[in-house]
Amino acid sequence: xxxxxxxxxxxxxxxxxxxxxxxxxxxxxxxxxxxxxxxxxxxxxxxxxxxxxxxxxxxxxxxxxxxxxxxxxxxxxxxxxxxxxxxxxxxxxxxxxxxxxxxxxxxxxxxxxxxxxxxxxxxxxxxxxxxxxxxxxxxxxxxxxxxxxxxxxxxx
Amino acid sequence: xxxxxxxxxxxxxxxxxxxxxxxxxxxxxxxxxxxxxxxxxxxxxxxxxxxxxxxxxxxxxxxxxxxxxxxxxxxxxxxxxxxxxxxxxxxxxxxxxxxxxxxxxxxxxxxxxxxxxxxxxxxxxxxxxxxxxxxxxxxxxxxxxxxxxxxxxxxxxxxxxxxxxxxxxxxxxxxxxxxxxxxxxxxxxxxxxxxxxxxxxxxxxxxxxxxxxxxxxxxxxxxxxxxxxxxxxxxxxxxxxxxxxxxxxxxxxxxxxxxxxxxxxxxxxxxxxxxxxxxxxxxxxxxxxxxxxxxxxxxxxxxxxxxxxxxxxxxxxxxxxxxxxxxxxxxxxxxxxxxxxxxxxxxxxxxxxxxxxxxxxxxxxxxxxxxxxxxxxxxxxxxxxxxxxxxxxxxxxxxxxxxxxxxxxxxxxxxxxxxxxxxxxxxxxxxxxxxxxxxxxxxxxxxxxxxxxxxxxxxxxxxxxxxxxxxxxxxxxxxxxxxxxxxxxxxxxxxxx
Numbered sequence: 323x324x325x326x327x328x329x330x331x332x333x334x335x336x337x338x339x340x341x342x343x344x345x346x347x348x349x350x351x352x353x354x355x356x357x358x359x360x361x362x363x364x365x366x367x368x369x370x371x372x373x374x375x376x377x378x379x380x381x382x383x384x385x386x387x388x389x390x391x392x393x394x395x396x397x398x399x400x401x402x403x404x405x406x407x408x409x410x411x412x413x414x415x416x417x418x419x420x421x422x423x424x425x426x427x428x429x430x431x432x433x434x435x436x437x438x439x440x441x442x443x444x445x446x447x448x449x450x451x452x453x454x455x456x457x458x459x460x461x462x463x464x465x466x467x468x469x470x471x472x473x474x475x476x477x478x
Numbered sequence: 479x480x481x482x483x484x485x486x487x488x489x490x491x492x493x494x495x496x497x498x499x500x501x502x503x504x505x506x507x508x509x510x511x512x513x514x515x516x517x518x519x520x521x522x523x524x525x526x527x528x529x530x531x532x533x534x535x536x537x538x539x540x541x542x543x544x545x546x547x548x549x550x551x552x553x554x555x556x557x558x559x560x561x562x563x564x565x566x567x568x569x570x571x572x573x574x575x576x577x578x579x580x581x582x583x584x585x586x587x588x589x590x591x592x593x594x595x596x597x598x599x600x601x602x603x604x605x606x607x608x609x610x611x612x613x614x615x616x617x618x619x620x621x622x623x624x625x626x627x628x629x630x631x632x633x634x635x636x637x638x639x640x641x642x643x644x645x646x647x648x649x650x651x652x653x654x655x656x657x658x659x660x661x662x663x664x665x666x667x668x669x670x671x672x673x674x675x676x677x678x679x680x681x682x683x684x685x686x687x688x689x690x691x692x693x694x695x696x697x698x699x700x701x702x703x704x705x706x707x708x709x710x711x712x713x714x715x716x717x718x719x720x721x722x723x724x725x726x727x728x729x730x731x732x733x734x735x736x737x738x739x740x741x742x743x744x745x746x747x748x749x750x751x752x753x754x755x756x757x758x759x760x761x762x763x764x765x766x767x768x769x770x771x772x773x774x775x776x777x778x779x780x781x782x783x784x785x786x787x788x789x790x791x792x793x794x795x796x797x798x799x800x801x802x803x804x805x806x807x808x809x810x811x812x813x814x815x816x817x818x819x820x821x822x823x824x825x826x827x828x829x830x831x832x833x834x835x836x837x838x839x840x841x842x843x844x845x846x847x848x849x850x851x852x853x854x855x856x857x858x859x860x861x862x863x864x865x866x867x868x869x870x871x872x873x874x875x876x877x878x879x880x881x882x883x884x885x886x887x888x889x890x891x892x893x894x895x896x897x898x899x900x901x902x903x904x905x906x907x908x909x910x911x912x913x914x915x916x917x918x919x920x921x922x923x924x925x926x927x928x929x930x931x932x933x934x935x936x937x938x939x940x941x942x943x944x945x946x947x948x949x950x951x952x953x954x955x956x957x958x959x960x961x962x963x964x965x966x967x968x969x970x971x972x973x974x975x
Contacts (some may be wrong), residue, residue, distance in 0.1 A: 332642075335903045345650055353666055359933030363659035363666055366921040369654060374648035381641050403695045408870070409891060412690075415874055416887035422841060424596065428871060435867035440698070450864055454871060466881045467529050 336382040343375030407438060424463070425471040429455040480822075481603060484830030488838065491531050497835045500537040501842045504544015505956065509552055509854045513869055515545035516801045516911070517689035520681045521811050521872055524879040532828055533811035537834040538809050539789070542802050543595055543836065546745060546782045547843045550587035551854050554580055554774070563745035563781035567755040570766060570773030582715040583774050586723050588847040590713070592733040592778035595840035598786025601735050602793070603833055606822070610794035613819040618926035621797075621935050624949035625916045625923070628797060629909065629928025630951045635747050636906045640958050643909050646900070650910035653678055654917025661925065668873030673885035680808040682877045682886045683914065684801070686893025687900070687907045689873050694898045695868050715771070723775035726756050730779030737780070744800040744908075745781040745788075752780035786836070792817055793829055797916070801908050804915035 347368055356362025411431060418427050433451030437444060462468045488494070507518040519538050528532035549564035554571035567587065568620065572582040616624070629647050636643035656667045657677030668674040715723065734748040756776040757766045766773050791799045796818030798804040810817050815828055820827050847854075877890040897907055931937035939945045957963050 331903050332639075335905070339649070343648075348666070353664060354662075357933065358928060359931075361925045363662045363664040366917075367652065367655040367666060370648055370651035370917075374645060374652065377641055377645045377648055381639075381645065384641065401698045405694045408694060408697060409895065412874060412887065412891050412894075413871065416878075416884045416891070419878065419887075420884060431874075432867045432871055435870065435908055436864060439863040450867070452870055455800070458871060458875060459710065462525075462875055462879065466525055468524075468875075469882055470875075470879075 330385055332381060333385045336378045340375055340378035340382065343371045343373075343378055346371035347375065347453060404439070409433070411435060420471045423472055425455055425459055425472075428458060480826065480830050482836035484584060484832075487532060487827045487831035488536070488834035493831070493835065494838070496529065496533040496952060497540050497839050498573050498842055501544040501547075501839050503537075504541040504546075505548035505843065505846055505854065506857065507541060508545035508548020508550075508564075509857055510865070513692070513781045514688060515542050516805055517685055517692070517873075518545070519802060519805045519809070520684035521689065521876045522883075523681055523805065523812070524876050526809065527812070531825075532809075532831045533727065533921035534817070535810065535828060535832050536648075536812055536839075538806055538906020539832055539836065539861075540839050542806070543782065543785045543839065544843055546592050546785045547588065547847050548854065549781070550591070550774070551847075552858065554583045554587065555855060556858065560751060563749050563784075564778070566749050567774055569753070570768070570770045573767070573769035574771065574774065577769050579769065582719050582771065584851055585848065586715045586719060586771055586775045587778040588844055590723065590730065590775045590842040591782040591847075592840050593727055594734060594783035595843070596781040597731050598783045599740070599833060599836040599840070600734045600834075600859075602786060602789050605739070605965065606790050606794045608828070609790060610819040610822055613795050615940075616819075616943065618923040618930065619941055619944040620947070622920055622923040622927055623938055623944040623951070624795070625797060626743070626921045627790075627947045627951045628799060630954050631912055632912055633743055633909050634954050634958055635910060638904050638906065642905050646905050646907065647771055647909040647913040650913025651917040651920070652856060653910070654914045655921070660918070660922065664852055666797065671736075673881065673883055673889070675866060676878070677888060677918070678914070679769070679880055679886055680805060680915065681880050682726065682890035683893050684805055685779045685873045685877060685891040686895075687897035687911065688801075689869065690890065690894025691897025691901055691907075694894065696862065697866065718824055726752070726772045727779045729755060729759075730776040731783045734780030734783030735787040738784030739790045739799070741791055741799040743795060743944065744802075745784040748780040748784035749777035752776040753875075789832075793821055794819060796821075796851050797919075801911040801925060804911050807915060828923050838853040853972060899909065 350367035350371055351366040353364030353367065354362035355364045355368055411434060415427055415431050429451045431451075432454040433447045436450045437447035459470070463470045488497070503518065503522065504515065507513055507515055511897040513521075519541050522538065522541065526537060529537070534584055545707050546563055549648055550567050550571065553564040553567035554575050557568045557572035561617055571583045571587070574580060633640060633647055636646075652676070656674055658668075658675050665675060673679075730748075730752045734745070737748040737751065738745070753766075753773060753776060756772045757763050760770070760772060762767065762770075785802075786798050786801050791797050792803045792807060792810075796807070796816065798807045807817065810828075815821070873890060877886040878884065880886055900907055900910075927937050928935075936943070938948050
């Protein structure tokens with residue numbers, strides 16, 4: 323039974339949010355709680371953290387009480403492969419956009435993702451990457467005059 | 479006549495073009511599954527920095543009500559709602575398409591949306607000034623109680639566990655605390671990151687929670703969706719279709735409009751309740767689920783009326799009633815417009831200009847939707863493998879261009895992961911977004927109220943308006959514990975997008 327409880331998604335999320343709420347309350351007090359008639363900067367964070375901790379406790383109690391009655395083995399399935407690649411690509415985009423420049427990084431980003439998901443047709447991926455880069459550069463940089471990072475060559 | 483002034487503001491080629499662009503973008507957002515109006519408005523918000531405030535709000539508002547029109551296309555032809563408010567349209571709309579009646583289904587959805595959209599704009603025109611006058615008597619305790627009630631209604635109407643929805647709201651309040659304290663200027667939870675001193679940006683937060691997380695979830699499943707191949711020649715509903723749909727359209731309009739005004743309710747809830755009402759009052763309830771046109775007319779009308787009604791609390795009280803309005807509030811404030819009771823006097827061109835644009839926008843949408851349905855269907859055939867990198871790219875550019883800093887990209891990715899995990903663990907993002915936006919306002923009003931009352935919490939209960947609002951909040955929270963209410967809540971749809 324104890325093992326089943328740890329497999330319950332609600333139990334896991336409840337524990338994490340309870341800990342988060344408690345830590346948040348602790349740091350809120352350090353900010354300065356003030357008094358009830360003159361609340362300080364830590365007042366609202368403390369109240370919010372306390373609310374989250376209380377609600378997490380209620381959720382945990384619900385899970386624990388229901389697990390005594392019903393042995394729940396519900397599991398959440400993750401498919402981390404694609405998710406991690408997409409998130410990693412976005413972070414890499416953020417790391418290099420200012421040093422390498424918008425055009426090159428955008429082209430590589432779009433081309434890679436189109437290729438990665440379809441897993442065939444480099445030509446198609448390159449074509450989509452080139453069109454997406456040209457359109458987004460024209461729209462955001464040329465027309466809307468956003469200051470996108472230019473480093474490679476003079477304008478790109 | 480203030481509306482005539484509104485038309486003089488709006489009837490400028492530049493503003494008409496923005497209204498048209500907003501309607502087109504809204505329709506595209508509604509048609510394409512995977513990008514709802516909340517994320518789309520957040521995505522396009524940085525672009526509007528280059529425009530004047532009236533044009534910007536006309537564009538953003540057009541996206542919202544435009545998405546309500548577009549959502550029916552995917553719901554009817556693919557059984558996939560383009561946005562949450564069209565979930566119930568899939569039930570009978572898709573059945574009608576399978577029976578070769580996609581044309582009348584799409585037609586009645588568009589006409590119903592037009593009627594509801596236009597009537598709800600009239601409602602905004604007449605009710606907003608009345609509510610704004612009433613709100614002039616509001617002080618900090620009233621605003622605090624009203625915001626508490628709005629959040630409670632949203633949580634009450636959220637699908638799934640109410641405790642989890644409340645936890646989402648609590649996390650939203652916590653995130654709303656990040657940044658410099660407005661009274662003491664003390665930095666709170668900024669971890670030395672300069673970008674966080676001005677608080678977490680609503681654009682990266684919303685794009686992460688709604689846009690990025692949706693893409694991550696979609697990537698895990700099958701990305702191939704089948705579009706029903708059907709003749710779309712007879713788009714005009716016949717006389718019998720009109721007879722069957724007239725009352726559902728009328729009921730959907732009234733119901734949707736008032737549910738839209740209610741803080742916390744929204745278009746998805748309105749369409750769901752409209753479907754339930756139509757099924758209940760129908761002489762042939764067994765037809766529902768097998769291609770009943772009433773099951774398309776009612777909900778599609780209700781979601782458009784609700785999208786109009788939602789502007790009332792935003793314009794007259796300065797309080798967003800759903801996540802889309804929360805993003806729009808962020809947009810208004812970025813443009814230096816403070817919505818609230820004084821908006822109509824201080825910035826009449828914004829209020830009346832947007833109202834006038836809505837009248838014209840609804841006509842544009844009717845014209846756009848019916849003859850161009852073939853084009854929207856073609857758009858649906860763009861492979862998701864091509865579409866999703868483009869959506870991601872626009873999210874990245876949108877996040878970056880807000881302040882021209884890479885930190886916003888990282889914040890967006892962080893909230894993308896958070897939104898993904900929230901969906902996996904069945905936590906709704908809508909209460910989080912609304913609490914995040916309302917949090918700083920609630921904090922200010924709470925602190926001011928406590929200072930006024932010298933620390934007595936009774937101030938929220940002893941003042942008549944505040945006391946009434948607080949009582950409604952408490953009643954809602956207590957009633958949610960009743961088994962009958964819990965059963966009803968379990969049937970509610972998600973109001974995510």
